[in-house]
Amino acid sequence: xxxxxxxxxxxxxxxxxxxxxxxxxxxxxxxxxxxxxxxxxxxxxxxxxxxxxxxxxxxxxxxxxxxxxxxxxxxxxxxxxxxxxxxxxxxxxxxxxxxxxxxxxxxxxxxxxxxxxxxxxxxxxxxxxxxxxxxxxxxxxxxxxxxxxxxxxxxxxxxxxxxxxxxxxxxxxxxxxxxxxxxxxxxxxxxxxxxxxxxxxxxxxxxxxxxxxxxxxx
Amino acid sequence: xxxxxxxxxxxxxxxxxxxxxxxxxxxxxxxxxxxxxxxxxxxxxxxxxxxxxxxxxxxxxxxxxxxxxxxxxxxxxxxxxxxxxxxxxxxxxxxxxxxxxxxxxxxxxxxxxxxxxxxxxxxxxxxxxxxxxxxxxxxxxxxxxxxxxxxxxxxxxxxxxxxxxxxxxxxxxxxxxxxxxxxxxxxxxxxxxxxxxxxxxxxxxxxxxxxxxxxxxxxxxx
Numbered sequence: 001x002x003x004x005x006x007x008x009x010x011x012x013x014x015x016x017x018x019x020x021x022x023x024x025x026x027x028x029x030x031x032x033x034x035x036x037x038x039x040x041x042x043x044x045x046x047x048x049x050x051x052x053x054x055x056x057x058x059x060x061x062x063x064x065x066x067x068x069x070x071x072x073x074x075x076x077x078x079x080x081x082x083x084x085x086x087x088x089x090x091x092x093x094x095x096x097x098x099x100x101x102x103x104x105x106x107x108x109x110x111x112x113x114x115x116x117x118x119x120x121x122x123x124x125x126x127x128x129x130x131x132x133x134x135x136x137x138x139x140x141x142x143x144x145x146x147x148x149x150x151x152x153x154x155x156x157x158x159x160x161x162x163x164x165x166x167x168x169x170x171x172x173x174x175x176x177x178x179x180x181x182x183x184x185x186x187x188x189x190x191x192x193x194x195x196x197x198x199x200x201x202x203x204x205x206x207x208x209x210x211x212x213x214x215x216x217x218x
Numbered sequence: 219x220x221x222x223x224x225x226x227x228x229x230x231x232x233x234x235x236x237x238x239x240x241x242x243x244x245x246x247x248x249x250x251x252x253x254x255x256x257x258x259x260x261x262x263x264x265x266x267x268x269x270x271x272x273x274x275x276x277x278x279x280x281x282x283x284x285x286x287x288x289x290x291x292x293x294x295x296x297x298x299x300x301x302x303x304x305x306x307x308x309x310x311x312x313x314x315x316x317x318x319x320x321x322x323x324x325x326x327x328x329x330x331x332x333x334x335x336x337x338x339x340x341x342x343x344x345x346x347x348x349x350x351x352x353x354x355x356x357x358x359x360x361x362x363x364x365x366x367x368x369x370x371x372x373x374x375x376x377x378x379x380x381x382x383x384x385x386x387x388x389x390x391x392x393x394x395x396x397x398x399x400x401x402x403x404x405x406x407x408x409x410x411x412x413x414x415x416x417x418x419x420x421x422x423x424x425x426x427x428x429x430x431x432x433x434x435x436x437x438x439x440x
Contacts, residue, residue: 064374065420066413067381069392074413077405155284162286166385173288186296194285194293201284 005185009192012179019175020196026171027158027200030093034100034157035150041101042108043134056105063102068163071095076167092164100157107153111146112138144215151208155201162197172196224404228411231398238394239415245308245390246377249315253376254369256316257323264324265331275324282321287379290314295386311383319376326372330365363431370427377419391415 044052045060063071075095079086086094115138123133165174176193180186228235263275282290291314298305305313334357342352384393395412399405 061420062413062417065417065424067378067392067416069381069384070395070409070413070416073392073395073399073405074409077399078409081406159284159286162288163382165288173286173292176289176292180292180296184296184300186293186298186300190289190293190297193289194281197285197289198281202280205280205284 005183005188008183009179009185009188012183015179016172016175016192016196019170019172019193020200022169022171023158023161023197024200026089026092026096026161026164026169030096030100030161031154031157033093033097034104037097037101038104039108041105042112045105045109046112060102060105063099064106068095068099068160069166071099072163072167088167088169091167092161092169096157096161096164099160100153103153103156104150107146107149108142110149111142114145115141148208148212148215151204151211155204155208158201158204159197223410224407227398227402227404227407231394231408231411234394234397235391235411235415238389238391238412241388241390242377242380242415242419245312245315245380245383245388246373249312249319249380250373250376252312252316253319253323253372256320257327260320260324261327261331265328279321279324282318283325287314287318288382288385290318291382291386307386308383308388311380311386311388315376315379315383318379319372322372322375323369326365326368329368330361333364334360367427367431370423370430374420374423374427377423378416381416 041056041059045056047053072092072095075098076086076088076091079091119137119141120133123137128136161171162173164171165177168174170178172193176189180189183189260275260278263271264279266272291311294305294310294314295307298310338356338360339352342356347355380390381392383390384396387393391412395408398408402408
């Protein structure tokens with residue numbers, strides 16, 4: 001029986017690759033958007049504008065304080081109520097962007113805060129504008145603090161894309177879930193799904209470990 | 219929009235939410251306790267020099283850390299029955315959470331232990347302290363400051379992760395929101411209430427984590 005199911009599984013293997021492609025697509029798009037939004041929010045969060053700081057703080061508390069499933073349900077079920085129609089794929093991307101940017105914002109803000117105030121003052125007294133101060137003086141130094149946890153966060157975000165399966169996007173976990181109904185070998189099917197996730201996230205984990213060691217020495 | 223947010227329906231469903239909250243508490247508490255045990259064992263195997271223990275522990279930690287929790291839950295949920303084990307959903311969920319958090323906790327504890335310098339132990343021995351005194355005055359104050367805040371962070375993650383158990387129909391907080399949505403179709407009321415309860419747990423644990431960070435962190439005495 002095992003052998004029979006195994007050959008069935010080999011037959012529908014392309015289905016899994018499609019799921020893997022979908023997962024990679026969602027992961028890639030959302031990592032890029034999360035990083036962009038997260039960096040901007042992080043700069044606000046560590047900045048001097050109290051109102052912006054508070055607003056971003058509330059946003060971050062919401063994102064970090066509630067499970068991602070609940071956030072997906074809020075985006076997917078409640079936005080249509082408010083007149084914003086989204087298909088599952090864009091709802092998934094939106095939910096990922098909201099969640100990921102909140103976490104990345106904290107990492108970026110932590111990195112910027114770790115730079116001493118003297119650096120800002122020195123940059124300002126050299127006649128640099130605020131953007132120049134950030135771009136040329138603060139960010140290059142903050143990068144050392146930001147990069148290792150950022151890559152670690154990327155791994156978490158890639159793994160969180162599996163939760164998107166609950167709203168029916170055909171990504172890797174969903175493919176496993178659909179397959180297990182036809183091929184009732186849970187261990188085999190989800191081992192395959194796990195191996196495919198492993199192949200994406202393990203290289204990133206290694207990169208994160210490497211960056212941590214490299215940045216710690218300096 | 220939020221103008222017609224219906225508070226009455228929330229009050230009507232409050233008992234359901236409270237049972238869900240209690241269930242989430244129960245699942246989280248049991249899982250974090252079991253995860254601590256798993257983590258300590260996995261960490262002990264990981265740092266032991268015995269190859270037969272070390273490599274399985276490394277494999278366990280790395281596999282858990284590089285696959286999503288949802289896949290692990292489904293793996294157990296669909297996989298255990300094919301092995302002939304009939305386990306209730308809630309126990310499957312707790313096992314999944316235990317293994318998942320256990321791997322992370324193993325890494326946290328390892329970081330705590332390796333953060334204490336070997337020379338500190340030697341200095342303690344040289345000062346004539348016995349084992350208990352060395353633990354009490356030298357190792358623990360330093361290791362706890364590095365270990366306890368991330369452990370509390372992990373417990374925040376675990377509480378949030380327990381929401382995924384709703385997908386294998388364990389009756390916890392998120393599942394209550396889903397139940398209410400399917401009965402009354404009021405997703406805004408249902409899921410904002412659920413989010414509110416999770417935020418309450420989050421703020422309590424966060425306050426505890428911040429407090430422990432302030433209290434336990436080791437300040438070098440110069």
